[in-house]
Amino acid sequence: MITLRGRLTQFNLPALERGPVIVRLSDRTDRPAPLSRLEAFIHHRGPVPGGFGWYLVKDAETLALLPEGAAAAVLSEDFQHLADGDVVRLEPAKGAIRTLFRKAVAYNHFLLTERCNNYCLMCSQPPRAVDDGWIVDEVLEALPLMDRAAREIGFTGGEPTLLGARFIELVQAAGSHLPNTALHVLSNGRSFATGSLARDLGAVRHPDLMLGIPVYADLAHVHDHVVQADGAFDETIRGILALKAQGVRVEIRVVLQEQTVPRLVPLARFLARNLLFVDHVALMGLELTGFARANLERIWIDPVDYQTELTEAVGILDRAGMKVSIYNSQHCVLEPSLRRFARRSISDWKQEYIPECAGCDAQSECGGFFTSAKFRYSRGISPIVKAA
Amino acid sequence: MAKFREQAQFDSSAQSAYTMLPWRFTPLDEEGYVATNMAGEYVTMSASEVSDFAGGALRPDQPIYDELKSRHFLIDDDTQVAIDLLALKIRTKLAPLANFTGLHIFVTTLRCEHSCPYCQVSRANDDKREFDMSEETALRSLDLAFRSPSPAIKIEFQGGESTLNMPIIRFIVAEALRRNETARRNLAFVIATNLAVLDDEILQFARQHDILISTSLDGPADLHNRNRPRPGKNSYEKAVEGIARARTALGHYNVGALMTTTAASLPQVRAIIDEYIRMDFGGIFLRPLSPYGFAIKTKSYASYDQKKWLEFFFEGLDYIIELNLGGFEFIEHYSAMVLKKMLTPLQTSYVDLMSPAGMGIGAVVYNYDGVVYASDESRMLAEMGDTTFALGNVHDHDFADIFLGDALLEPLEQSFAASVPGCSWCAFEPWCGAEPVFHHATQGDFVGKKPLSSFCTRNMALFRGLITRMEANPKVRRIFERWANIV
Numbered sequence: 003m004i005t006l007r008g009r010l011t012q013f014n015l016p017a018l019e020r021g022p023v024i025v026r027l028s029d030r031t032d033r034p035a036p037l038s039r040l041e042a043f044i045h046h047r048g049p050v051p052g053g054f055g056w057y058l059v060k061d062a063e064t065l066a067l068l069p070e071g072a073a074a075a076v077l078s079e080d081f082q083h084l085a086d087g088d089v090v091r092l093e094p095a096k097g098a099i100r101t102l103f104r105k106a107v108a109y110n111h112f113l114l115t116e117r118c119n120n121y122c123l124m125c126s127q128p129p130r131a132v133d134d135g136w137i138v139d140e141v142l143e144a145l146p147l148m149d150r151a152a153r154e155i156g157f158t159g160g161e162p163t164l165l166g167a168r169f170i171e172l173v174q175a176a177g178s179h180l181p182n183t184a185l186h187v188l189s190n191g192r193s194f195a196t197g198s199l200a201r202d203l204g205a206v207r208h209p210d211l212m213l214g215i216p217v218y219a220d221l222a223h224v225h226d227h228v229v230q231a232d233g234a235f236d237e238t239i240r241g242i243l244a245l246k247a248q249g250v251r252v253e254i255r256v257v258l259q260e261q262t263v264p265r266l267v268p269l270a271r272f273l274a275r276n277l278l279f280v281d282h283v284a285l286m287g288l289e290l291t292g293f294a295r296a297n298l299e300r301i302w303i304d305p306v307d308y309q310t311e312l313t314e315a316v317g318i319l320d321r322a323g324m325k326v327s328i329y330n331s332q333h334c335v336l337e338p339s340l341r342r343f344a345r346r347s348i349s350d351w352k353q354e355y356i357p358e359c360a361g362c363d364a365q366s367e368c369g370g371f372f373t374s375a376k377f378r379y380s381r382g383i384s385p386i387v388k389a390a
Numbered sequence: 391m392a393k394f395r396e397q398a399q400f401d402s403s404a405q406s407a408y409t410m411l412p413w414r415f416t417p418l419d420e421e422g423y424v425a426t427n428m429a430g431e432y433v434t435m436s437a438s439e440v441s442d443f444a445g446g447a448l449r450p451d452q453p454i455y456d457e458l459k460s461r462h463f464l465i466d467d468d469t470q471v472a473i474d475l476l477a478l479k480i481r482t483k484l485a486p487l488a489n490f491t492g493l494h495i496f497v498t499t500l501r502c503e504h505s506c507p508y509c510q511v512s513r514a515n516d517d518k519r520e521f522d523m524s525e526e527t528a529l530r531s532l533d534l535a536f537r538s539p540s541p542a543i544k545i546e547f548q549g550g551e552s553t554l555n556m557p558i559i560r561f562i563v564a565e566a567l568r569r570n571e572t573a574r575r576n577l578a579f580v581i582a583t584n585l586a587v588l589d590d591e592i593l594q595f596a597r598q599h600d601i602l603i604s605t606s607l608d609g610p611a612d613l614h615n616r617n618r619p620r621p622g623k624n625s626y627e628k629a630v631e632g633i634a635r636a637r638t639a640l641g642h643y644n645v646g647a648l649m650t651t652t653a654a655s656l657p658q659v660r661a662i663i664d665e666y667i668r669m670d671f672g673g674i675f676l677r678p679l680s681p682y683g684f685a686i687k688t689k690s691y692a693s694y695d696q697k698k699w700l701e702f703f704f705e706g707l708d709y710i711i712e713l714n715l716g717g718f719e720f721i722e723h724y725s726a727m728v729l730k731k732m733l734t735p736l737q738t739s740y741v742d743l744m745s746p747a748g749m750g751i752g753a754v755v756y757n758y759d760g761v762v763y764a765s766d767e768s769r770m771l772a773e774m775g776d777t778t779f780a781l782g783n784v785h786d787h788d789f790a791d792i793f794l795g796d797a798l799l800e801p802l803e804q805s806f807a808a809s810v811p812g813c814s815w816c817a818f819e820p821w822c823g824a825e826p827v828f829h830h831a832t833q834g835d836f837v838g839k840k841p842l843s844s845f846c847t848r849n850m851a852l853f854r855g856l857i858t859r860m861e862a863n864p865k866v867r868r869i870f871e872r873w874a875n876i877v
Contacts, residue, residue, distance in 0.1 A: 123394060220460040222469035223401035230394060236471040243474060261397070268460050275431060275461075276475045278735055297394065321871040322734065 007101065013094040014065060017056075017073040022093040024102065024140065025056055026147040029086040042092075044084055056092065058084065075099065089147045091140065102140070105149045107350060111156030111186075112141050114172065118161040120190050121230040122216075124259055124294040124301045129160055138168050145179045154184040163193035170202045177208035184210040188255075191215035191241030192234060200241070204248025212281065214253045215242055219265040220272035228261050239276075246279055253282040259301040263308045270315035274322035283319050285312065286347075287330035290374040298378060305335045306382035313337050333368040335382040341367070348372055356383070363388040402467040403450035403459075411476060413463045415440050416817035423817075424857055429479035430731055430820030431461045434861055482735050483820075487746070491793075492739065493753035494535040495546045495766060496562060498523050499555040500758055504584055504620045508650055508679065511773050512550045522555045523758040528562050530784035531756035536569055537789040542576040546604075548755075548766075553583050553592055563599055580604050585632025586620060593639035600644075603636045605629060607647040607669065609655060609662035617652050633669060647671060651679050656698055659706035663720075667713075673721030676706050678848060696844045700851050711859065714869045721873050725856055728849075729874035731821040732856070741765060743823040743849075747805035750781060750798045760784040762792050764801070767827045779827055801826040804836040812840030818853045 027044040031051040042056035050067045057074040068074055087105030103110050114137055118129035163169050176185045185208055194200040218228040222235035245252050288294055319326040329347035336344055346369045353370045362385035415425040423440050426432045442448045448455055458464050462472040500521035502512035513521055535543060545566060547559050563579060570577045579601040607629055608614040614626040636645045666674040678699055710722045727738040741748030749764035756762055760783045763769040768779030782792040805824035807813040825845050829838030840846040860867035
């Protein structure tokens with residue numbers, strides 16, 4: 003587990019005189035002056051170059067090595083992972099730092115708003131009705147600073163599309179500033195149902211965009227129950243149709259839980275028949291944070307108890323020629339025939355293994371656990387020992 | 391944290407009556423029925439379920455209710471999006487029509503060194519060039535082919551033995567490629583040949599232009615040689631050796647084979663299938679015999695009835711299913727094409743199962759003499775003296791005369807199965823075709839009386855046979871799902 007936000011131990015006086023800033027880090031001593039003025043030097047060891055806008059150091063002693071009057075912060079233990087090319091927000095007045103972008107990881111994501119029009123039983127990021135429009139400004143400011151070699155970034159929420167025109171602006175900015183970077187957006191798709199937002203999104207012509215949209219059942223009331231919103235199913239389906247009509251790629255996301263497993267096989271058949279043209283189907287294990295933890299008893303089903311349904315559903319989708327993946331699962335509880343569909347989908351900063359995994363030969367292929375799995379995991383967890 | 395509501399609070403199915411969307415039902419077997427929605431999705435139902443549903447008395451707590459709702463047979467207070475999805479599926483099914491004609495068959499010659507009794511069209515091999523296509527005819531035929539708006543144009547060379555007129559094949563390929571530099575279609579070529587006269591020079595030419603080879607293989611040597619006489623009585627040996635050579639030159643998957651069923655085939659479906667397995671084909675198309683040409687003259691069509699063919703077919707299908715259940719993947723292509731319609735939103739390009747019919751707009755035939763026929767069967771009918779489906783002549787008529795003339799539009803307009811008596815209320819209609827040429831040939835009417843139609847009898851039995859097999863065994867259903875999705 004890696005900490006992405008927290009309080010710094012210390013900003014120095016020149017830092018405290020300056021306001022909050024979004025800044026890219028560099029550890030290069032030969033950085034051209036026009037750039038270094040705009041960047042923060044992250045110090046690991048050795049001499050400290052002059053000319054940087056900011057300095058981040060590992061301990062208070064290093065402050066003495068900095069140029070006269072340089073604004074600086076001492077990183078706490080939690081932030082030693084920060085490195086060249088990362089983008090952070092510094093708030094000297096609050097003594098706070100937030101990691102916005104890490105160059106070393108394959109996937110960085112940005113929560114665009116905490117507001118949502120669904121209220122899912124297993125939401126890992128419970129929505130809040132707050133005015134958080136400042137987040138958009140922050141991401142718009144950070145995007146041009148990010149590494150243009152980044153493989154993929156994500157927009158999440160809340161429901162990002164509630165931002166309306168500002169959402170389109172963000173997608174446009176991502177496509178413009180990171181033209182070689184895939185953009186994955188998590189949305190419930192409902193905002194696209196009437197067609198106009200889908201048209202606007204299609205018109206952006208982002209070079210590599212995918213919308214991940216949940217469909218939890220083939221029956222409207224089952225889906226609506228999971229997302230706790232009447233009429234959501236119809237809007238989501240219409241939204242998917244509108245997006246595909248505009249040439250926007252769509253991934254269907256199904257969370258495997260007590261409410262969705264009974265209709266999983268009919269859902270697979272429904273997808274193959276009605277939404278054959280979507281670009282990917284992800285069948286996902288639970289992440290036990292947020293509402294998922296509060297509703298644990300209501301939503302939990304042990305993965306070993308849904309392998310029959312999962313096998314049939316994956317088979318239907320696969321035989322229909324659809325691209326299908328299983329996320330957030332552990333190899334030892336998956337039917338062996340399903341392991342080739344499993345992806346290592348858990349972000350590194352919240353991925354772990356548990357003591358039962360000791361001695362397992364499949365860890366390098368296995369997705370492992372969310373850090374939150376400590377609250378409940380399958381009774382089927384046991385090491386896979388491969389014959390020598 | 392706000393209180394979460396229970397599932398029942400989102401289920402308003404019981405609040406008011408459901409609304410039926412268009413659906414049809416037909417008996418499946420002694421007990422059950424099969425019902426289909428507009429787009430060809432099916433459910434099996436009991437008589438009482440059919441009665442309840444049709445009478446507006448089905449309750450949401452009956453298990454079939456959810457299945458009917460999921461498959462867009464009904465809508466209720468919960469959801470209306472079924473109508474959008476149904477409309478989309480209908481559009482998807484009909485969308486290929488807009489492409490118009492994709493398959494263009496060029497009859498390069500009627501000459502052939504085989505003298506198969508079931509053949510509809512060939513002439514014994516002589517040196518009469520009067521049965522060869524001329525360059526002038528080829529050029530005018532190409533004019534028409536490239537007028538088709540289809541983004542994919544497939545040119546198939548047939549005979550006679552098509553390769554007895556190699557100069558015209560080379561001429562057509564070169565000219566089509568030249569035109570395609572500006573026309574920019576997805577252009578493909580197929581040579582239909584018995585392989586007996588196929589030399590390395592032809593194979594080299596085929597390789598150079600990525601031309602596919604389609605040939606005939608009727609079964610084991612005895613059967614094949616009996617069905618397909620030629621001087622030397624070695625049609626089988628020539629075919630087997632030719633398949634091997636063609637695969638070496640062109641690649642394994644670029645050589646296909648079709649079998650023709652005759653009375654002699656009927657008792658040996660397993661041996662025929664085994665021959666295809668031995669020859670390393672991934673599947674077989676267990677074909678019905680068509681009632682045209684020499685096939686009728688020699689009584690080889692009348693010599694066995696639909697019932698015998700169906701027994702032959704299902705014995706073969708069950709043998710193939712058995713092989714697949716044992717882990718050996720092998721496809722029966724007739725079933726696969728029907729299953730695609732049953733289990734996927736997509737269509738096949740098999741002209742016999744198209745509604746409206748595929749004649750002219752799915753495939754068209756340019757005969758050696760410049761006469762344009764609506765289908766292969768149409769030209770066979772013409773050889774018997776009935777020129778109903780001769781659409782015109784490339785030398786005298788233009789694209790509009792041929793493709794917008796009454797000779798084509800009349801039968802096409804009568805080929806929408808959904809509006810035909812006997813079909814409009816049939817649950818199998820979404821999967822079936824119209825076959826105006828067949829019904830004209832056998833009943834003198836484009837539509838025909840379906841209870842007298844062997845086409846109807848055969849396909850009804852086929853649809854029922856496929857459904858009962860996959861409903862009885864989930865493993866068979868999985869095999870069928872795989873077949874349905876092969877391209």
